[in-house]
Amino acid sequence: xxxxxxxxxxxxxxxxxxxxxxxxxxxxxxxxxxxxxxxxxxxxxxxxxxxxxxxxxxxxxxxxxxxxxxxxxxxxxxxxxxxxxxxxxxxxxxxxxxxx
Amino acid sequence: xxxxxxxxxxxxxxxxxxxxxxxxxxxxxxxxxxxxxxxxxxxxxxxxxxxxxxxxxxxxxxxxxxxxxxxxxxxxxxxxxxxxxxxxxxxxxxxxxxxxxxxxxxxxxxxxxxxxxxxxxxxxxxxxxxxxxxxxxxxxxxxxxxxxxxxxxxxxxxxxxxxxxxxxxxxxxxxxxxxxxxxxxxxxxxxxxxxxxxxxxxxxxxxxxxxxxxxxxxxxxxxxxxxxxxxxxxxxxxxxxxxxxxxxxxxxxxxxxxxxxxxxxxxxxxxxxxxxxxxxxxxxxxxxxxxxxxxxxxxxxxxxxxxxxxxxxxxxxxxxxxxxxxxxxxxxxxxxxxxxxxxxxxxxxxxxxxxxxxxxxxxxxxxxxxxxxxxxxxxxxxxxxxxxxxxxxxxxxxxxxxxxxxxxxxxxxxxxxxxxxxxxxxxxxxxxxxxxxxxxxxxxxxxxxxxxxxxxxxxxxxxxxxxxxxxxxxxxxxxxxxxxxxxxxxxxxxxxxxxxxxxxxxxxxxxxxxxxxxxxxxxxxxxxxxxxxxxxxxxxxxxxxxxxxxxxxxxxxxxxxxxxxxxxxxxxxxxxxxxxxxxxxxxxxxxxxxxxxxxxxxxxxxxxxxxxxxxxxxxxxxxxxxxxxxxxxxxxxxxxxxxxxxxxxxxxxxxxxxxxxxxxxxxxxxxxxxxxxxxxxxxxxxxxxxxxxxxxxxxxxxxxxxxxxxxxxxxxxxxxxxxxxxxxxxxxxxxxxxxxxxxxxxxxxxxxxxxxxxxxxxxxxxxx
Numbered sequence: 001x002x003x004x005x006x007x008x009x010x011x012x013x014x015x016x017x018x019x020x021x022x023x024x025x026x027x028x029x030x031x032x033x034x035x036x037x038x039x040x041x042x043x044x045x046x047x048x049x050x051x052x053x054x055x056x057x058x059x060x061x062x063x064x065x066x067x068x069x070x071x072x073x074x075x076x077x078x079x080x081x082x083x084x085x086x087x088x089x090x091x092x093x094x095x096x097x098x099x100x
Numbered sequence: 101x102x103x104x105x106x107x108x109x110x111x112x113x114x115x116x117x118x119x120x121x122x123x124x125x126x127x128x129x130x131x132x133x134x135x136x137x138x139x140x141x142x143x144x145x146x147x148x149x150x151x152x153x154x155x156x157x158x159x160x161x162x163x164x165x166x167x168x169x170x171x172x173x174x175x176x177x178x179x180x181x182x183x184x185x186x187x188x189x190x191x192x193x194x195x196x197x198x199x200x201x202x203x204x205x206x207x208x209x210x211x212x213x214x215x216x217x218x219x220x221x222x223x224x225x226x227x228x229x230x231x232x233x234x235x236x237x238x239x240x241x242x243x244x245x246x247x248x249x250x251x252x253x254x255x256x257x258x259x260x261x262x263x264x265x266x267x268x269x270x271x272x273x274x275x276x277x278x279x280x281x282x283x284x285x286x287x288x289x290x291x292x293x294x295x296x297x298x299x300x301x302x303x304x305x306x307x308x309x310x311x312x313x314x315x316x317x318x319x320x321x322x323x324x325x326x327x328x329x330x331x332x333x334x335x336x337x338x339x340x341x342x343x344x345x346x347x348x349x350x351x352x353x354x355x356x357x358x359x360x361x362x363x364x365x366x367x368x369x370x371x372x373x374x375x376x377x378x379x380x381x382x383x384x385x386x387x388x389x390x391x392x393x394x395x396x397x398x399x400x401x402x403x404x405x406x407x408x409x410x411x412x413x414x415x416x417x418x419x420x421x422x423x424x425x426x427x428x429x430x431x432x433x434x435x436x437x438x439x440x441x442x443x444x445x446x447x448x449x450x451x452x453x454x455x456x457x458x459x460x461x462x463x464x465x466x467x468x469x470x471x472x473x474x475x476x477x478x479x480x481x482x483x484x485x486x487x488x489x490x491x492x493x494x495x496x497x498x499x500x501x502x503x504x505x506x507x508x509x510x511x512x513x514x515x516x517x518x519x520x521x522x523x524x525x526x527x528x529x530x531x532x533x534x535x536x537x538x539x540x541x542x543x544x545x546x547x548x549x550x551x552x553x554x555x556x557x558x559x560x561x562x563x564x565x566x567x568x569x570x571x572x573x574x575x576x577x578x579x580x581x582x583x584x585x586x587x588x589x590x591x592x593x594x595x596x597x598x599x600x601x602x603x604x605x606x607x608x609x610x611x612x613x614x615x616x617x618x619x620x621x622x623x624x625x626x627x628x629x630x631x632x633x634x635x636x637x638x639x640x641x642x643x644x645x646x647x648x649x650x651x652x653x654x655x656x657x658x659x660x661x662x663x664x665x666x667x668x669x670x671x672x673x674x675x676x677x678x679x680x681x682x683x684x685x686x687x688x689x690x691x692x693x694x695x696x697x698x699x700x701x702x703x704x705x706x707x708x709x710x711x712x713x714x715x716x717x718x719x720x721x722x723x724x725x726x727x728x729x730x731x732x733x734x735x736x737x738x739x740x741x742x743x744x745x746x747x748x749x750x751x752x753x754x755x756x757x758x759x760x761x762x763x764x765x766x767x768x769x770x771x772x773x774x775x776x777x778x779x780x781x782x783x784x785x786x787x788x789x790x791x792x793x794x795x796x797x798x799x800x801x802x803x804x805x806x807x808x809x810x811x812x813x814x815x816x817x818x819x820x821x822x823x824x825x826x827x828x829x830x831x832x833x834x835x836x837x838x839x840x841x842x843x844x845x846x847x848x849x850x851x852x853x854x855x856x857x858x859x860x861x862x863x864x865x866x867x868x
Contacts, residue, residue, distance in 0.1 A: 020307050020344070027343035034338060050302065050313030054335065054348050062338040085317045087328030087350060 009037040009069075014079075016044045018052035026052060030059045038063060042095075043074035048082045053093075060093050070094050110151045111204045112472070117144040118197045122541050125193055128174075129186040138181070141189075142171045143359075148196065157203045160196075163214055167192045170221040172357075179224055188220045194545055293324065293357035295381035301349040304342075306373035313350065319366045324356025353381065475571065478531055482718055485521075485528045486815035489719075492521045493812075493836030522813075529716055534574055536614045536621075537565035539581065543612055546582050550589040557596050557606050558589050563613035569621045570716035576693050577623075577713075580686045584625045584709050585610060587683065592627035592707055602704065604628065620737060621715055626708040632701040634658045659699045659707075663687045691847065693717065694735070694830070696794075720816060722843065723791070724809040724835070728778035732805070733814055733833055733843045740792045740800065742808060745769075745785040756782075760790055760802045767792065767802045770853040772844065776828050793846050801850045816843065828852060 010033040015022055030038075040056075056072070063070035072095045075083075083090060124141035127134075149164035170189070173179035181189070195217050198209045298320065302313055320326050331349040335341070354363060360378060367376055496514055540562045551558035569577075593599075593608035600606050611626040634655060641647045641661045653661075663683045690697045695713035714720065714737065722733035723742075743762065751759045751766070758769040769790065773779045783804050790802040814833035819826055819842075830845035 019312075020310075023343040027338070027341070030338055048314070049307070050348065051307050051344065051346070054332075054346070055338075055341065055343055057332050057348075058335050058338050058341045061332075061335060065337060082314055085314055085321060085326075085328065087317075087330040087352070088332075092332075 009039055012038060012040045014040060014042045014045050016046045018045060018048040020049060020051060023049075023051045023055055027055055030055065034062065035066065035068065037069040038071070040070075040072045041074050042072050042079045043076055045076045045079040048079055050086060053083065053086055053088055056093055057088065071096050107155055110155065111200065113151065114148050114200045114204075117148050118193065118200065119538060119541055120144045121193050121196070122190070122544065125186055125190050126544060128181045129183065129190070135175075138171070138175045142168065142175050145171055145196065146359075148200065152200075152203070155203075159209070159214075160199045160203050163192075163196060163199055163218065166218050166221045166225075167196060170225045173225050178227070185224060188217070188224060190548060192217050192221055194548070197545075293355060294359065296354045296356070296360065296363050297377075297379045297381050298352040298354060298363065299349065299375070299377040300352065300367075301375040302346045302370070303373050303375070304344055304346045306370055307344065307346065309373060311370045311373065313348075316366055316370060317350065317352065320352060320354055320363070323358050323362060323366070324354055326352055326354050328352045349375075478528075478571075482528055482532065485525050486718065489521055489525055489813070489815055490834045490836070492517055494838055497836040525719065525813075529570070529718065532571045532716070532718075533568040534571050535566045535568050536574060536577070536623075539574055539578055540565050540612055540614070542578065543581060543585050546585050547589060547610055550586045554590055555595070556589060556593055556608060558593060558608045558610055560585075561609055561611045563611065564615045567614035567616060567621060568715075569614075569713070570718065572717045573621070573693060573713055573715070576689070580689045580697075580711070581612075581623070581625070583683075583686050585612070587686075588625055588627040588629070588707070588709075591629075593629040598630075602630070616715070617712070620712050623711040623713070624708055625711075626706060628706040631703040631705055631707055632659050632662070632699070634701075634703075637661055656700075659701050662699065663697070694720075718816060719813055720843070721811065722814050722833075723811050724814075724841065725789070725791070725805040726807045726809060727776070727805045728773040728783075730773075730778050731809065731835065731839060731841045732772070733841050734791060734793075734803065734805075734846065735830075735843065736811065738793045738846045740794060742789055742791050743802075745788070745790050745802075745804075747786060750785050758785065760785070762792065762802070767800050768850075768853060769802045769804050770850055771804045772849060773804075773806070775849050775852050776844075793850065801853070803844075803846070803849065814841070814843070 012029060012033060014026075018026065038059075060070050072093050075090075075095050080090070080095070083093065083095070121141055121144040124137050124144065127137050128141070145164050145168045149161055149168055152160035152164060167189075170179065170192075174181050174185070174189075179185060195209060195214055199214070201207075202209050300313075300316070302311075306313070317326065317328060329351045331351060332347070334349070335347045341347070356363065360380060363378055364371075367374070370376075496518065499510055499514055544560045544562070547558050547560040588610045589608075593610070594602065594604075596606035599608060609628045611624070611628075613624045613626075615622055638647075638653065638658050638661070641658075641664070642649045646661065646664050647653065663686075687697050690711055690713070693713050694717065695711055697709060697711045699707060699709050701707040720733075721736040723736055723739055725732050725734055745760055749761045750769070751761065753759045753768070758771075759766040760769045761767075769785060771783050773783050783806065785804055788804050788806050789808050790804055792800055792802050794800060814835070816831045817833055819829060819832050822832070826842070828845055828848045829842045830848075831843045832840050833843060835841050
């Protein structure tokens with residue numbers, strides 16, 4: 001799935017630290033992006049907790065329910081290893097393979 | 101519970117672990133290649149190490165660590181447990197036992213001995229399989245140090261075989277487990293060890309309290325190989341989601357060398373804020389009782405998706421195993437109460453973690469629940485039951501004598517009481533009954549050490565370890581058995597060269613067996629050595645003035661000469677059996693237990709020592725007899741038959757002796773009343789009753805008493821403890837009429853009839 005060429009694509013830059021304090025703001029950001037295609041940049045992520053992953057999963061699921069593209073790009077190593085440890089396959093979150 | 105109590109429990113547990121260790125090693129030595137056996141051995145050492153670590157018993161920890169490392173190599177099949185390898189392992193088990201004892205009782209273990217073994221063990225871990233003992237002992241591995249850590253620097257050819265076993269729960273939360281990691285083996289290879297299924301569902305509180313799923317999983321990952329599956333079926337859509345809620349469930353499979361405690365300890369601080377279920381995969385079939393769900397507080401999802409049911413899933417997965425190894429589904433409190441005692445050092449951990457662990461263990465061993473009770477308490481109970489028996493007999497007697505004797509209600513009630521008392525007594529005695537296994541296990545060490553000292557190659561074969569006997573008997577068996585085993589190794593078996601010259605295998609066999617026979621336990625110590633050199637024994641006996649040079653002795657009599665005081669045939673006094681303690685002492689201590697010992701020997705084939713002992717020292721079945729107006733009890737076990745002498749069967753012998761002919765063989769007639777000085781006048785044989793009894797030398801005698809009153813079970817009361825040692829009397833008892841009756845020491849009386857007087861030392865002989 002690619003949204004690069006589509007118009008009206010929302011962009012979201014994930015913060016460096018996605019711990020407990022970050023989930024509510026992230027939830028709001030995601031809610032506000034609902035309805036349009038979304039590309040989330042995870043390059044800055046250093047730390048991410050279970051609740052943030054949970055939130056991203058919910059978002060991914062909601063976007064899929066809406067039939068709207070959803071993608072996570074530039075995932076940092078820490079982001080990917082956190083997903084691996086949490087048993088969340090990159091596909092579930094539509095994590096786009098690292099190109100750089 | 102204070103620290104000392106915990107420590108005491110730790111040492112008790114150590115004893116069990118050491119026994120387990122030895123059993124396992126001996127099984128491996130005998131070719132047992134069941135991975136569970138190796139695992140059990142490994143666990144035993146690991147648990148001791150873990151506990152010792154908690155108490156800072158550094159010597160013990162460091163030795164156990166090296167030992168464990170080597171065992172890990174065996175477990176991972178890097179090291180083939182050949183005889184030579186097991187020999188080193190067995191020696192290490194001995195040292196570990198010594199170190200444990202030293203830690204408990206003070207004292208120390210020879211440093212050089214530890215060091216030599218550490219070198220041997222490290223050499224083994226390093227892949228240097230011994231060609232012979234000396235090669236290993238003399239050349240400690242140059243690279244020994246490199247293997248000091250359990251298998252974490254070895255990536256080369258390590259092919260771990262994943263072995264699932266369910267009850268790797270030996271060490272517990274109280275004794276800090278010492279974790280080691282298999283991480284560096286490479287991710288594609290699962291470490292050998294346990295597999296746990298972990299179902300983990302955080303509650304929102306978990307995150308609020310600063311815990312983090314990711315960190316918990318990371319910690320798990322560090323224990324071994326972790327496979328995680330995230331179940332997000334309950335996850336609501338974004339708008340229905342509470343960002344600080346918790347909707348995910350993680351199902352993980354962890355393959356680890358650690359035990360369940362280590363796995364649980366990861367969740368130590370998160371336990372109350374999550375639903376957690378840890379089940380041993382494979383054999384330990386999980387049951388509902390194992391689950392520890394924390395019910396409240398789990399957020400309901402708006403979509404009403406059915407919540408995951410990890411317990412059932414896991415149970416279904418293991419359904420086959422569950423059928424094969426059903427697990428008791430005991431109520432949690434029961435499990436803790438009963439099993440806790442058996443695995444005593446788990447007590448504090450029990451509240452939170454012991455239930456699944458103990459169940460798993462129970463299922464693995466197939467053993468029922470056990471409870472550990474102080475011996476003193478049981479002794480008290482036994483004494484009380486003894487009193488009850490006496491009391492009941494007295495009550496019966498007074499009812500008989502009273503006017504109510506005709507009342508059938510009273511009589512029936514009394515009979516019921518009698519029946520009940522007997523049952524209670526049997527049950528109480530059964531509590532004390534223990535298998536002889538622990539003592540047999542100790543003997544294997546005795547054999548190893550004795551064999552080493554005299555340079556012989558000896559294997560101990562045991563049989564009937566499950567035979568049960570009273571605890572007091574077991575406690576007193578150790579010394580005579582040790583001596584006889586040493587004797588068998590030292591004197592019984594030939595040197596390997598002599599054996600080979602005689603066409604026998606170089607390895608000698610000492611066989612130790614136990615069985616029940618007519619209300620007694622019979623222990624046999626058989627060797628396949630040269631048998632008794634009767635010429636030499638006879639000569640020695642003549643030299644020492646034990647027999648006259650002209651005496652004509654049967655083979656049996658010659659064999660039994662070795663039980664004479666001060667008799668030793670070893671040409672050279674050896675370290676192990678030439679300590680001035682002869683077989684006479686063995687015989688005396690067996691007699692003191694109410695036992696008998698005899699020997700049979702076949703030249704060239706070996707000798708068999710047979711010991712027969714009463715099953716208990718607390719009660720005995722006796723024949724109540726009258727002798728010169730006294731009531732005496734003769735142990736039933738020594739009586740072969742009773743008969744009424746007839747005139748033509750009585751024959752005079754010597755000055756005052758008498759013989760009785762029974763079916764054409766003559767037996768000495770022993771006048772009990774005279775021997776015990778109850779009367780000066782000889783008893784008229786025709787007016788009395790003769791009891792034909794066995795005596796130690798295999799002969800028989802007839803005890804002459806006035807009359808037989810009856811036969812009953814009596815409670816033994818020690819005369820030594822309550823009064824003083826009385827020659828010819830083994831103990832006393834209290835009869836139903838409240839009278840004290842003396843229990844005859846048959847052997848002493850028979851022997852006195854030969855020698856003319858009771859010797860005080862003979863009264864050690866007893867009541868069997």
